[in-house]
Amino acid sequence: MEINKVLVVGAGVMGSGIVQVFAQSGYGVCMIDRSSDLIAKGMANVEKGLDKAIRKNAISVEDKQAALARVTATVDWGCASEADFVVEAVFEDMEVKKESFRRLDEVCRPEVILASNTSSLPITPMAAVTSRPDRFIGMHFFNPVPAMKLVEVIRGYLTSDETNRIVVELARKLGKTPVEVNDAPGFAMSRIFIVMINEAVYCLYEGVGTPQAVDEVMKLGAGHPMGPLEVADLLGLDIVLHIMDVLHAEFKDSKYRACPLLRKMVAAGELGRKTGRGFYSYEA
Numbered sequence: 001m002e003i004n005k006v007l008v009v010g011a012g013v014m015g016s017g018i019v020q021v022f023a024q025s026g027y028g029v030c031m032i033d034r035s036s037d038l039i040a041k042g043m044a045n046v047e048k049g050l051d052k053a054i055r056k057n058a059i060s061v062e063d064k065q066a067a068l069a070r071v072t073a074t075v076d077w078g079c080a081s082e083a084d085f086v087v088e089a090v091f092e093d094m095e096v097k098k099e100s101f102r103r104l105d106e107v108c109r110p111e112v113i114l115a116s117n118t119s120s121l122p123i124t125p126m127a128a129v130t131s132r133p134d135r136f137i138g139m140h141f142f143n144p145v146p147a148m149k150l151v152e153v154i155r156g157y158l159t160s161d162e163t164n165r166i167v168v169e170l171a172r173k174l175g176k177t178p179v180e181v182n183d184a185p186g187f188a189m190s191r192i193f194i195v196m197i198n199e200a201v202y203c204l205y206e207g208v209g210t211p212q213a214v215d216e217v218m219k220l221g222a223g224h225p226m227g228p229l230e231v232a233d234l235l236g237l238d239i240v241l242h243i244m245d246v247l248h249a250e251f252k253d254s255k256y257r258a259c260p261l262l263r264k265m266v267a268a269g270e271l272g273r274k275t276g277r278g279f280y281s282y283e284a
């Protein structure tokens with residue numbers, strides 16, 4: 001089946017980035033969220049992203065207008081019946097995702113592939129609430145979506161070879177580099193990267209070094225462009241904690257225990273850049 005129209009569910013940070021990338025690549029996109037305010041915020045993000053691409057000379061003003069003309073933003077799930085492909089980017093909560101997929105399974109044509117942009121939740125239980133587990137897959141984009149090359153393509157237990165092939169090809173058409181992995185909590189990226197961040201927080205918690213020292217060793221010693229604590233501030237400490245809790249709950253292995261300092265900082269509202277304070281201060 002040819003993919004022309006894409007439905008993106010969730011107009012947040014990731015949803016709006018995914019919409020931008022599809023629209024820029026020539027696909028018709030319908031973006032849905034729960035309220036007109038959220039839709040408007042999502043569209044403002046898409047426009048901001050396109051303006052950034054203009055400043056980088058990646059697209060022209062005409063390209064921006066053409067991309068925007070391909071996007072419909074609505075609270076109405078009606079456009080789901082016309083979609084050829086679906087990417088879900090709602091909250092990272094298994095029940096919210098399952099509910100969205102039950103609904104999508106009812107309204108989307110049976111041949112349509114449903115993809116989740118989850119960053120840590122297993123794919124197979126989401127696929128199981130639909131009547132098409134063979135046409136269900138993880139398509140994990142990274143933030144900021146227009147800039148990040150990687151798309152982790154995650155096969156659920158029953159994902160077909162054909163579905164996998166279509167999604168790998170689709171990621172390439174978006175200018176991304178797909179990497180194929182199998183279903184497991186956190187897949188490869190979040191499992192390795194978030195656990196590394198958690199370990200960096202443990203270093204701080206146990207007095208091994210200051211935030212600057214912990215970040216410097218990883219930048220200079222491991223060649224990372226940013227230190228793990230700087231990245232945690234950028235992602236949001238609440239997101240890091242949530243992923244650690246998912247890994248711990250799913251694997252039931254103490255090596256995935258979130259550092260108590262991380263938990264305490266989230267409880268105190270020190271979430272990183274978005275609240276002005278995390279491992280570093282951004283208040284100035």
Ligand SMILES: NC(=O)c1ccc[n+]([C@@H]2O[C@H](COP(=O)([O-])OP(=O)(O)OC[C@H]3O[C@@H](n4cnc5c(N)ncnc54)[C@H](O)[C@@H]3O)[C@@H](O)[C@H]2O)c1
Nearest residue numbers: 010011012013014015033034089090091092117118119143
């Ligand atoms: N933020 C990141 O760095 C990042 C990176 C990779 C993957 N992800 C994953 O992407 C997904 C979305 O994350 P985000 O950061 O964009 O979150 P977000 O909170 O910015 O956006 C989520 C959006 O989904 C909407 N939503 C929730 N329930 C809905 C429903 N039933 N129907 C329609 N819309 C609904 C919300 O209103 C919100 O606008 C999560 O699964 C997250 O784990 C996030």
